[in-house]
Amino acid sequence: MYKRITEDIYITQGLYFGIWEDLTIDSTLKEARQMLRDYNENDPATPHRIIKKRVKIEN
Numbered sequence: 001m002y003k004r005i006t007e008d009i010y011i012t013q014g015l016y017f018g019i020w021e022d023l024t025i026d027s028t029l030k031e032a033r034q035m036l037r038d039y040n041e042n043d044p045a046t047p048h049r050i051i052k053k054r055v056k057i058e059n
Helices: 029-042
Strands: 006-016 019-026 048-056
Touching: 006 029, 019 029, 029 048
Parallel strands: none
Antiparallel strands: 006 019, 006 048
């Protein structure tokens, strides 16, 4: 039987002073999109994005 050794995480980032900084880490894309919407509404002058990373599952 196949067992996953990685999981996907979604990181919401903001561009502050030319550097992309991590703001939140979510386990689902739906949660990350909601956080992105919230950040864009509350801080419209700053660009925000979501990136996906795969991390190893700790046993």
